[in-house]
Amino acid sequence: MPVQLEIVDNIALVTIDNPPVNALSHAVRLGLQNAVREATAGACEAIVIQCAGRTFVAGADIKEFGQPPKDPWLPGLLEEIEAAKVPVVAALHGTALGGGFELALASHYRIALEDAQVGLPEVKLGLLPGAGGTQRLPRIVGVKAALDLITRGTPIDAKSAQVLGLVDEIVTSDLHEAAFEYAKKLVAAGAGIRRSSELPAPEADSAIFAEYRKQLAQRARGQLAPQKIVDCVEAAVTLSFADGMETERKAFMECIASSQSAGLRHMFFAEREAGKVRGLASDTPHREVQKVGVIGAGTMGSGIAMNFANAGMAVRLLEVNNEALQKGLDTIARNYAGGVKRGKMSEQDANTTRERITGTTDYADLADADLIVEAVYENLELKQDIFRRLDGIAKPGAILATNTSYQDVNKIAAATGRPEDVIGLHFFSPAHIMKLLEVVRADKTADDVLATCMALARRIRKVPVVAGVCYGFIGNRMLQHYGREAQLCLIEGATPDAIDTAMQQWGMAMGPMRVFDLAGLDVGYKARQGLALEERGDPKAYRVADALVEMGRLGQKSGAGFYTYDAGSRDYTVDPLVEELIVKEAAALNVERREIGADEIVDRLIYALINEGMRIVEEGIAQRPSDIDVVYVYGYGFPAYRGGPMHYADTVGLKNVLARICEFRERLGAENWSPAPLLEKLVRDDLSLAQWSAQQG
Ligand code: 3HC
Numbered sequence: 001m002p003v004q005l006e007i008v009d010n011i012a013l014v015t016i017d018n019p020p021v022n023a024l025s026h027a028v029r030l031g032l033q034n035a036v037r038e039a040t041a042g043a044c045e046a047i048v049i050q051c052a053g054r055t056f057v058a059g060a061d062i063k064e065f066g067q068p069p070k071d072p073w074l075p076g077l078l079e080e081i082e083a084a085k086v087p088v089v090a091a092l093h094g095t096a097l098g099g100g101f102e103l104a105l106a107s108h109y110r111i112a113l114e115d116a117q118v119g120l121p122e123v124k125l126g127l128l129p130g131a132g133g134t135q136r137l138p139r140i141v142g143v144k145a146a147l148d149l150i151t152r153g154t155p156i157d158a159k160s161a162q163v164l165g166l167v168d169e170i171v172t173s174d175l176h177e178a179a180f181e182y183a184k185k186l187v188a189a190g191a192g193i194r195r196s197s198e199l200p201a202p203e204a205d206s207a208i209f210a211e212y213r214k215q216l217a218q219r220a221r222g223q224l225a226p227q228k229i230v231d232c233v234e235a236a237v238t239l240s241f242a243d244g245m246e247t248e249r250k251a252f253m254e255c256i257a258s259s260q261s262a263g264l265r266h267m268f269f270a271e272r273e274a275g276k277v278r279g280l281a282s283d284t285p286h287r288e289v290q291k292v293g294v295i296g297a298g299t300m301g302s303g304i305a306m307n308f309a310n311a312g313m314a315v316r317l318l319e320v321n322n323e324a325l326q327k328g329l330d331t332i333a334r335n336y337a338g339g340v341k342r343g344k345m346s347e348q349d350a351n352t353t354r355e356r357i358t359g360t361t362d363y364a365d366l367a368d369a370d371l372i373v374e375a376v377y378e379n380l381e382l383k384q385d386i387f388r389r390l391d392g393i394a395k396p397g398a399i400l401a402t403n404t405s406y407q408d409v410n411k412i413a414a415a416t417g418r419p420e421d422v423i424g425l426h427f428f429s430p431a432h433i434m435k436l437l438e439v440v441r442a443d444k445t446a447d448d449v450l451a452t453c454m455a456l457a458r459r460i461r462k463v464p465v466v467a468g469v470c471y472g473f474i475g476n477r478m479l480q481h482y483g484r485e486a487q488l489c490l491i492e493g494a495t496p497d498a499i500d501t502a503m504q505q506w507g508m509a510m511g512p513m514r515v516f517d518l519a520g521l522d523v524g525y526k527a528r529q530g531l532a533l534e535e536r537g538d539p540k541a542y543r544v545a546d547a548l549v550e551m552g553r554l555g556q557k558s559g560a561g562f563y564t565y566d567a568g569s570r571d572y573t574v575d576p577l578v579e580e581l582i583v584k585e586a587a588a589l590n591v592e593r594r595e596i597g598a599d600e601i602v603d604r605l606i607y608a609l610i611n612e613g614m615r616i617v618e619e620g621i622a623q624r625p626s627d628i629d630v631v632y633v634y635g636y637g638f639p640a641y642r643g644g645p646m647h648y649a650d651t652v653g654l655k656n657v658l659a660r661i662c663e664f665r666e667r668l669g670a671e672n673w674s675p676a677p678l679l680e681k682l683v684r685d686d687l688s689l690a691q692w693s694a695q696q697g
Helices: 026-041 074-082 099-106 121-125 133-141 143-152 158-163 175-189 206-219 224-238 241-256 259-274 299-310 322-341 347-355 380-393 409-414 447-459 475-492 496-506 512-519 521-529 543-550 576-588 598-618 625-635 644-652 654-668 677-684 689-696
Strands: 003-008 011-016 046-051 088-092 095-097 109-113 117-119 169-171 291-295 314-318 357-360 371-374 399-402 422-427 436-440 463-467 563-565 572-574
Touching (some): 026 046, 046 175, 074 099, 088 099, 088 175, 095 099, 099 117, 109 158, 121 143, 121 224, 133 143, 143 224, 158 169, 224 241, 241 259, 259 625, 299 357, 299 422, 322 347, 322 357, 371 380, 380 399, 380 409, 409 422, 436 447, 436 625, 447 463, 463 625, 475 496, 475 512, 475 543, 475 625, 512 521, 512 563, 521 543, 543 576, 598 625, 598 644, 598 654, 598 677, 625 689, 644 654
Parallel strands (some): 046 088, 095 117, 314 357, 371 399
Antiparallel strands (some): 422 436, 563 572
16 A cells, blocks of 8 residues: 555554655655545644655656546646645655655645755756646745746755745654654644635736746757746746636646656666666675776866765876976866856865865876776877786786776776776766766676776766667767768868757757767877877768867867867857858869758757667667667757657657658768668558567566
8 A cells, every 4th residue: 555544643654665766656745645534534633744764755757658547637636635634744855856746735734854855857848737736835935936936847855945934844753753743833832823825915026027938049049847847937927826826827737748857767767777787786795996007187187076075085196207297287177267266166165075075197006006097198008008007916806897888898907917807987977977987898898897987877877778789889979970961061062060050959969060079079089190090980970170270270169160260269260261261162073062951960960860869879888779879868969858869769759760761862872861760661560669668578
């Protein structure tokens, strides 16, 4: 039974017990309704609603979304609870979120454990609070605080909630006992019933809604739910409670039916799935990691070192000489100072954390490290040399990781006498900020090394995705195809700005040409030079980028690349010189330039990603399609509300994706556009990727 009722001294104790997070599934809603009806039908003088396990209700059951709704619906159930004729007390611990917090808002009093958190995070799922949250919250905290809480979706702690009037009492321990005593005190004092729905409508100038709509159009570009939230909170001001609830209901239904919410809900589960490694026993032991060594104090190495220091670990940062080391330590100091300036951490915390990172130029100082991450530039021989050296000094059982983006981790591992201890930990730049971590499982990587690194990723607040060994692993291998199409569109007729605008309007955080400029055009140039001609792909693709590098235009860092930049700034301007160069290179290649619309740009770039993603799944480089979605959303600025490239393929329909790829094959050639065999197979079998993935187990 997910809901139990116990009556003690005329106080009804309603306990929800639905692990892991007490989500409001149909069974819970039904149980709650029965318990409250039974309590109010008897002689109970107060009701306490509490939860067993690690948390108060963390929300509606997201797994039930998309299925036909079943009575009792949450909004009606909460109205019934609020209408109770005896005081209802919600006892909050853990995370009272979404529908869970709405249950608390419909209760008459709220008592919380001091480390509890409350919030309405529905916007992160492309939704809005659909059980009265948009109507009750502004009546308690006012319009501005409500708009901030609901449009950001970030939970707040119990203390802040108390300041806003959302929590009546905070206790430090024994919550259930305290809630029981609190209810008895209310009864003894003859305290009345407080219904937030009966509070006067909040007041607000209509300008505030216009202001939020404008802000959100930028902050949450292209997203439906944030705008709908503003409509609902405005309705709390202008309409009766009942009419406001109706507005909320309609907006909620619209959001839940949207592809944006489907994409974000997919991402919620995809992120959690990605942490599970197929074939790895859940009781695989972990190695202890407290001391970390990082080799290379460039931008990547410095950022990587910060991650471990932020999580409380001692870090030794190694460079070849004092000058390079000092440069890295200065970068780290600057990054922490920036964090303090932006209010992310106190100066004292920044100093304590920074002091966990110490520098060295002596490999012997890494001898006691539990984990060593190599982050030097992309050169296989150099990396192999370093691993050979590490083999000589690292203590037995130390995990030896490479942050390589492209090199063969098996070859790096083979340079040591302990390949089972070697793994790839591929961070994304800036490494102290980007959430993605590709965990590259080499042929001989030991299970406990992999399990340790997956857990470690969470300790340093990253989202880990397991990848197999291949050139570029998951993310960069796919990116090559995306980048190639961007470059070809350029030669065939588009401008850098047209390409970036099309992709940004579609939802990418940054257009590809700006990304090339940000990453540095010389990086790809050098990588291409290191490949045999036949490995470099379509020779047309990088003509312009290579010409720019040869002109000294290396991207943002040199003040010019596909665009020109003001010194030290990201602000860019279109440069007619680049357009002239493109026209010249196209003529040299005998390419007749034509008008290329935004639709074609988007389809070519995104379908190139999807097609390669299909191959990656089929080869087992990614464990499942949704892992690829996590890589693209957390590592490459792919819009989360589109659910990542593979989910997007299902949204468009694999049949349509295949048809468009075949059309490109006819028009643009089979070399770049041969459909992935898995795509053809799924279309033949009339299966979506999600269905196929579920079949794989
Ligand atoms: N519904 C269904 N399953 C849920 C869930 C929910 N609301 N919240 C969490 N879960 C599941 C997770 O999928 C995971 O399952 P798994 O073990 O099979 O992978 C398990 O519970 C544990 O979750 P986490 O791994 O995320 O555990 P954490 O301890 O790290 O985090 C949490 C707990 C903070 C509660 C986090 O899970 C969370 O943020 N959950 C979502 C909260 C949310 O968005 N609530 C609003 C829902 S929408 C709503 O309420 C609409 C309403 O207004 C009508």
